[in-house]
Amino acid sequence: MTAGTRWYLMPYAGGGPRCYERLTRGADGELDATVLGWDPARYAADGGLERLARDLGDEIAADLAERPVDRYGLFGHSMGALVAFEVAGALRERRVRQPSALGVSGRVPPQCGARPAADPDQPDSVARYLRSCGGELAQAADDPEFVDIVCERLRHDIGLGTGHRYVPRPPMSYPVVAFGGASDPLAAPQELAGWLDHGSPDSWLHLCAGGHWFLWDHAAFVLDMLRMAVERRRDAAPA
Numbered sequence: 001m002t003a004g005t006r007w008y009l010m011p012y013a014g015g016g017p018r019c020y021e022r023l024t025r026g027a028d029g030e031l032d033a034t035v036l037g038w039d040p041a042r043y044a045a046d047g048g049l050e051r052l053a054r055d056l057g058d059e060i061a062a063d064l065a066e067r068p069v070d071r072y073g074l075f076g077h078s079m080g081a082l083v084a085f086e087v088a089g090a091l092r093e094r095r096v097r098q099p100s101a102l103g104v105s106g107r108v109p110p111q112c113g114a115r116p117a118a119d120p121d122q123p124d125s126v127a128r129y130l131r132s133c134g135g136e137l138a139q140a141a142d143d144p145e146f147v148d149i150v151c152e153r154l155r156h157d158i159g160l161g162t163g164h165r166y167v168p169r170p171p172m173s174y175p176v177v178a179f180g181g182a183s184d185p186l187a188a189p190q191e192l193a194g195w196l197d198h199g200s201p202d203s204w205l206h207l208c209a210g211g212h213w214f215l216w217d218h219a220a221f222v223l224d225m226l227r228m229a230v231e232r233r234r235d236a237a238p239a
Contacts, residue, residue: 005100005230006032006069008060010076010083012106013117013157014129014150020077023219031223034063040156049086049160056083057090064097071230075103077215078117078186079161085110085198086164088172098174101229102199105179105222106212108187109194110166115186117212120155123147129154132213176203177229179222181214202232 011019017035024031036056043052064072076084081104088102108115118129123144130141130150140146176199180192189207196203206225208218215222 004032004069005071005073005227006034006064006067007073007075007103007226008084008087009033009035010056010074010080010087011035011037012076012078012080012133013161014133014154015080022216023222025219027220027223032069036060040153040160044156044159044163049083049164052160053083053086053090056087057094057096060087060091061094061096071100071233073099073101073103073226073230075105075226076107077105078107078212079157081105081107082110082161082164089169092172098172100233101175101177101226102172103177103179103222103226103229104195105215106181106184106187108191109198110164111168111194111197112191113166114158114162114164116158116162117186118154118158120151120158123151126151126154132211171197172199174233175199175229177225178203178205179215179218179225180205180207181210181212182207183210184212184214186212202229 009020017037020035024033036059038052038056043049074084074088084102084104088099091098119125127141127147130147131138176195178192178195180187180189182189193205196205208214208221210217
């Protein structure tokens with residue numbers, strides 16, 4: 001078994017395998033992180049977010065069996081936060097080794113419903129969304145063909161979120177670490193506090209300066225807080 005912690009990262013709407021590069025670059029040293037992916041059209045047509053969460057849970061369990069580590073955590077930003085939450089539920093149902101922490105960022109908790117970051121039927125809305133993402137997506141926002149492709153993916157990704165129906169469940173046995181931008185119009189601070197109901201008593205909420213994409217300006221801080229959550233769990237574990 002490899003010492004340390006692995007993070008399984010769930011992409012935000014329209015995000016691909018490199019969507020968290022700006023976050024992982026903020027790591028102090030090497031970060032063991034795996035970005036999960038899926039075909040949104042497939043799940044939009046069959047099973048929705050519930051099936052996606054089960055499949056990702058199976059993928060994580062298989063990966064841990066092949067590449068075991070001491071601890072692991074889940075993280076997602078925006079729509080990825082909802083996916084990570086549902087994956088946590090799927091892992092609990094499978095009765096496999098549980099995560100040490102669930103990190104969620106830039107999204108209201110599931111009991112607050114869906115609040116899409118863009119209208120996939122409006123190319124101008126999607127282009128603004130891409131510019132707000134920064135990096136390569138922002139650079140491609142002026143390419144109409146690329147925007148059309150993203151519109152289609154966003155339509156299915158956002159559909160997974162708007163089609164989600166929250167079912168109350170007992171809190172997880174590990175902490176939920178929630179992050180938000182103080183001026184994010186999609187997730188107000190008082191709403192973000194609702195995430196704390198879904199974790200152990202040592203869950204907590206961090207507010208950072210910025211809007212929906214505050215994450216890129218506070219990458220090192222977010223990673224430090226996630227690492228601290230896992231370390232606290234390790235220190236509290238019985239010998």
